Amino acid sequence: MTFHILISDPLSEDGIYPLRQAEGMNIVMETNLTPEQLENRIDGFDALLVRSQTQVTRGLIERASNLKIIGRAGVGVDNIDLEAATEKGIIVVNAPDGNTNSAAEHTIAMMMSLARKIPQAFHALRNQNWDRKSYVGVELKNKTLGVVGLGRIGAEVAVRAKGQRMNVIAYDPFLTAEKAEKMGIGYGTIEEVLKAADFITVHTPLLKETHHLIDKQAFEIMKDGVQIINCARGGIIDENALYEAVKSKKVAGAALDVFEQEPMIDFRLLELPEIVATPHLGASTVEAQESVAVDVSMDVVSFLTTGTVRNSVNLPSVPKEIMAKIEPYFDLAERLGAFLTDLAEGTATEVNVKYSGDLANVEVGPLTRNMLKGLLKRHLGKHVNDVNAMYLANQKDIVVNEQKSTEAKGFTNLITVEVKTAKETRKAAGTLLNGQGARIVKVDDYLVDVVPAGHLLFIRHNDRPGVIGRVGTLLGQEDVNIATMQVGRSNVGGDAIMMLTIDKHADSSSLEQLKELSEIQNVTQIDL
Ligand SMILES: NC(=O)c1ccc[n+]([C@@H]2O[C@H](COP(=O)([O-])OP(=O)(O)OC[C@H]3O[C@@H](n4cnc5c(N)ncnc54)[C@H](O)[C@@H]3O)[C@@H](O)[C@H]2O)c1
Numbered sequence: 001m002t003f004h005i006l007i008s009d010p011l012s013e014d015g016i017y018p019l020r021q022a023e024g025m026n027i028v029m030e031t032n033l034t035p036e037q038l039e040n041r042i043d044g045f046d047a048l049l050v051r052s053q054t055q056v057t058r059g060l061i062e063r064a065s066n067l068k069i070i071g072r073a074g075v076g077v078d079n080i081d082l083e084a085a086t087e088k089g090i091i092v093v094n095a096p097d098g099n100t101n102s103a104a105e106h107t108i109a110m111m112m113s114l115a116r117k118i119p120q121a122f123h124a125l126r127n128q129n130w131d132r133k134s135y136v137g138v139e140l141k142n143k144t145l146g147v148v149g150l151g152r153i154g155a156e157v158a159v160r161a162k163g164q165r166m167n168v169i170a171y172d173p174f175l176t177a178e179k180a181e182k183m184g185i186g187y188g189t190i191e192e193v194l195k196a197a198d199f200i201t202v203h204t205p206l207l208k209e210t211h212h213l214i215d216k217q218a219f220e221i222m223k224d225g226v227q228i229i230n231c232a233r234g235g236i237i238d239e240n241a242l243y244e245a246v247k248s249k250k251v252a253g254a255a256l257d258v259f260e261q262e263p264m265i266d267f268r269l270l271e272l273p274e275i276v277a278t279p280h281l282g283a284s285t286v287e288a289q290e291s292v293a294v295d296v297s298m299d300v301v302s303f304l305t306t307g308t309v310r311n312s313v314n315l316p317s318v319p320k321e322i323m324a325k326i327e328p329y330f331d332l333a334e335r336l337g338a339f340l341t342d343l344a345e346g347t348a349t350e351v352n353v354k355y356s357g358d359l360a361n362v363e364v365g366p367l368t369r370n371m372l373k374g375l376l377k378r379h380l381g382k383h384v385n386d387v388n389a390m391y392l393a394n395q396k397d398i399v400v401n402e403q404k405s406t407e408a409k410g411f412t413n414l415i416t417v418e419v420k421t422a423k424e425t426r427k428a429a430g431t432l433l434n435g436q437g438a439r440i441v442k443v444d445d446y447l448v449d450v451v452p453a454g455h456l457l458f459i460r461h462n463d464r465p466g467v468i469g470r471v472g473t474l475l476g477q478e479d480v481n482i483a484t485m486q487v488g489r490s491n492v493g494g495d496a497i498m499m500l501t502i503d504k505h506a507d508s509s510s511l512e513q514l515k516e517l518s519e520i521q522n523v524t525q526i527d528l
């Protein structure tokens with residue numbers, strides 16, 4: 001089998017070694033495509049690898065009929081329409097750690113350039129202007145650095161700033177007093193940080209909540225003569241507000257690596273002598289580029305060949321040791337979902353899944369997603385997968401509830417799925433028998449023992465003598481061979497069920513004839 005991989009932004013050749021080395025990978029590197037050319041090119045590719053330049057829009061995703069995975073060689077995924085990818089069942093992976101050090105070093109380099117006006121002085125010197133008066137800087141020592149967003153990069157910047165003997169104060173919604181104390185830094189609300197700092201550096205992702213986090217009001221509460229660094233994402237700082245704040249001398253200087261519109265940046269900003277800038281170079285080191293490309297290439301190979309990834313953005317990652325425990329149940333969960341979608345009449349409105357016994361102590365989200373995949377696939381088609389199953393269930397207004405219990409009714413593990421539709425509520429439970437594979441052990445309130453595979457007939461009937469014989473005879477006449485049969489009843493002469501495994505799919509006329517037999521209430525065929 002060959003997988004087709006398109007790389008649309010420049011990636012380190014050493015970094016894509018895991019892709020080159022893996023078998024069956026057809027790698028196409030086209031890094032100069034316009035958005036229109038990319039839309040025309042994408043169809044047929046299984047994987048797309050990008051950095052921050054390629055805009056992976058809904059339009060592009062819609063044209064990618066075969067795309068399974070998008071790899072972002074870097075951290076920020078704001079250039080990828082995550083909702084559109086999730087909707088289409090495309091997994092998005094990134095490389096969250098590979099460029100942390102480079103971005104932190106770049107931030108410090110930018111802060112020092114700003115403090116000592118190095119780019120401006122160099123520019124003057126290049127123009128043969130030996131000017132020492134205009135470029136008097138300030139020391140970092142004993143100044144306060146305000147860090148907004150103390151994640152991977154923010155924390156590395158804080159550590160390095162302390163090395164410059166700066167006082168560091170940070171704001172991050174997840175920053176605790178213990179963590180701040182351990183790092184030897186102060187912490188406060190965003191307002192407290194903005195008020196206290198001589199230098200401010202932002203390290204949040206660009207989200208709805210962080211868009212223009214630093215706006216006109218934010219500048220107003222800062223110290224006069226504050227200096228600002230943005231090596232995170234354009235858009236966190238409102239560029240118009242920054243322009244005005246620099247013009248009015250409220251802000252003494254700003255160092256920008258990222259811009260609201262890249263590469264078409266607002267060049268007005270660069271006309272201000274107080275601003276130093278680089279063209280999104282935070283991660284542009286040999287080491288970072290190799291590292292992020294290796295990370296993302298490894299995840300792409302792993303996903304295409306084994307279906308597992310380490311750094312998914314739109315699918316919760318499950319630790320390896322937990323995955324090893326739950327993976328054997330994936331197939332059972334999916335088959336239970338498929339079984340119930342055939343068994344229950346009407347459209348599902350609520351699905352309740354109960355995990356019992358051994359499964360009560362593990363992360364079961366991936367099992368629920370597999371069950372939903374089985375449940376939805378019948379009606380929504382093959383594109384339903386682990387990535388979009390929960391999303392699609394929400395979209396279809398299906399309420400999904402998970403429950404756990406240590407009590408498994410004599411089984412070591414049990415998955416019970418109850419599906420409610422407008423017409424009825426149906427239930428099935430399955431278990432994984434040690435060494436013998438999966439079994440459905442209960443349908444509604446009847447105990448059974450059926451391998452959840454192949455063609456099944458579930459028949460409800462009145463418990464009367466001769467019904468089983470008539471069903472067997474009719475199926476024989478229709479050339480449908482019965483492989484196994486289970487029977488059960490609520491009480492003598494009451495409601496009863498038959499669960500048959502048959503060797504081939506029974507055609508609709510055979511099913512109609514079965515339904516017409518006396519004492520038969522209902523016949524459902526299930527193909528697993
Ligand atoms: N310039 C570059 O080339 C470059 C390179 C790498 C990363 N980045 C960017 O740097 C940023 C940080 O990356 P990271 O790897 O440290 O991410 P991260 O996820 O480790 O850290 C982000 C932090 O921001 C915090 N945060 C979220 N909303 C916040 C808010 N409203 N106020 C304060 N804090 C908030 C989060 O809690 C988290 O701790 C991202 O935007 C990333 O895209 C840029």
Ligand SMILES: O=C(O)CC[C@@H](O)C(=O)O
Nearest residue numbers: 051052074075076283284
């Ligand atoms: O691709 C790049 O060089 C930028 C990467 C950086 O912005 C990131 O978010 O990881």
